[in-house]
Amino acid sequence: MSTLTEERFLEIVRDELDLPLLETDLENDFDQVVSWDSLYLLRLVAAVEQETGTRVPVGRLFSKRSLRDIYTTIAGATAGV
Amino acid sequence: MTTVVDSPVSAAAGEPADNNAKAGPAGPAADPIGRLQALARAKTLAADYAEVAPLLAEVAWGENAAADLVRAGRVLSKLSPAAVLEHHPAQPVVKVAVAGHSTVAALVPPLTAELARHGLVLDITLGDFDGYLRELQDTGSQLYASGLDLALVVLDPQAVFDELPEVWRVEDLEQATAAKLAQLDRLAEKYVGNQPTATLVLNTLPLQRTHTHQLVDLRSRAALGIAWREFNAGLLRLAVKHQRVAVIDFDPLVAAGGPVGDARMASYAKAHLGDELLGRYAREVAHLTRTIKALTKKVLVLDLDNTLWDGILGDDGADGIEMATTYRGEAFGNFQRVAKQVGSQGVLLAVSSKNDHEPVLEVLSTHPDMVLRDTDFVRVNANWNPKDANLRDIAARLNLGVDSFVFADDSPFETGLIAASLPEVAVVRLDEEPALHIGKLLADGWFDVLELTAEDRERAALYRTDAARQDLLDSSDNFEEYLANLGVTLTLAPVSEAEVARVSQLSLRSNQCNLTTLRMQPDTVRELAQSPDHLVLYLRSGDKFGDNGLIGALFCTKGGGGSEGAGLTIDNYIMSCRVLSRGIEQAAIGALLAHARDAGLGPVHASYRPTKKNHRVRDFWPSFGFERHGGTDEAPDYRHDLAALPEIPGHLRLDASFER
8 A cells, every 4th residue: 555646646637537637737626627527536536546555535525626635635545544 | 471560559659569579470459558549649540440449359358358448438439420430431330328327427438449349439428317217208308319229228226226215115125116117118118119210228237235134134135135036037028028128137247246336436426337337238238239230240260279179189189189078178168068059049150270171070070079060060171271361261151251250269379360360350369278268258249139030040051051052063064054953942922920030130131132231120120011012022942952041032112112103112132142143033033023014013113222242233133124213323223114024044943922
């Protein structure tokens, strides 16, 4: 089990979701990110869980409004193991 | 085989070209997903669409096939059907509408990929969340769109459990399942009655422990299990009861392992069926589509050494190869049994093996442990020529296209060769573990058909008697003498219920001798056969070597069918290529024209509509005295004034009737 770095998180977002993200998209509200929807979130969770071997608290992520918020929540959860 | 395909895949993806060295001279792409992504980035995916199916064939045999097909599907699903058609106007498009009880969007990538494996472009619309009942009810919904091929109504267990009271007993569930089944039965009936083109696809519902164990008493739990199975059995019965309703059984898909879904995805995203299961479902849907679109494979070509038996005949000798008694031998024997089982249902079995011919025939006919015998194969090509040449040879002998072939071999060299040089052949990549052969052969429903006919069960025997005919031809001085000795009989008669399934199948399967390629599902054939305005005739032929079975059909519309002047319009003539050049077509058309003249029906109209495969019947109508009457040079229409009729060949005994 490994802690998820910010770079690796962004890599997963780009590779697994095949989303052309800009650096600033990490901070942006989802309303401003290309075609973001909850299915992306589910795929992201699956990919992160596979990468870290740690369960992600999915239920808390739906209320997050940016990739930064999601990363912080996930990093907090994976670091605690 | 000396052609080295310098993989464009590697070049584009910046990979070293020697990645492919191990897999044979024209080996598979090293990184098919990377190649797809590169094509998408370069915006040439539509133009290079011909590359897609071969790349997906690689993906489908890769280590993470399920996940990678989803990944490939995501890339492909961004491509619009219109973009593909712009570059490839003939590429078949499948129009699909999806409705469901829960979230269904996750089905798009795997379904896109599974269809693209077969060169089918997905044109998909998604319904609203939990909209399946309303959409089935509303004839204006996406499920009733015109020209739709498939309506997928994806059901999950919550469709039933959501209808239970807050606190429930097993009696509530029994009522809910019975009511749901009756509701779906009514909706299916309404659907096929109001949607003329599409097949409605339902599925059985997996029962999970989180359902059964909400009941603590074992007696109720057993009753729940019974009610659930009766519900699923009832769903499966809908496919038997209604035309154009298919029900995909989730039991074997769930039994393949892995979770039904992820409880968190179910709870948070209302995605009750997991990605893995949806992937398997997508594969079933793709093969159902092939079945409906008449793309069913007809021939299974098998290798011998380390495919049907353990060992190498040339090295180990007939006594050294094993297909029983040893651990590994028994696994090969089991594989033979499955191949024989497949062959008993209309699939033609053939051999392509690098061996000397004589020892192979000796083993096939006399080895005590063989399950498959020489008589189970319609062709045995045991020689030292490259296998792509052998597959072409088998196709030519059987009068079929190699695109109707499935090829199974344990050698990566041979499977790589066929994948590269004959991409239209479906390749089953066996390996050194014989216990896995069966699973690999059946991983795809290559040979699925809607319904088996009597001809299917006899097909192998029918093809084998062709060999006897070939012998007669070889021993005859000329073709006339051959025909005179053959003793051909032909029955031409109106189609009744007994012939409906076979006539439909013929219209769906025949490619080369199919004048206008009008494909017809059984209910369409039945409708036309019963209509007073139409005349649908079947052809059944035989000769001294046996019955050929039902080998052709004539579809006619009385009264000219809209073209000028009253008369009779032949909407289509189809015939099995197997019986071409025996005077059968001349006798059938001659008899029909004589009937038109005697019954005073007036001039007879007919057409030829070109496809990729029916060029050999281009001049069919003129050869019987039809004259050009409109249409275009590409797609000509014809007319016969009935002044001079083609002669019924003297070597043939004809029995024609036109009244039901």
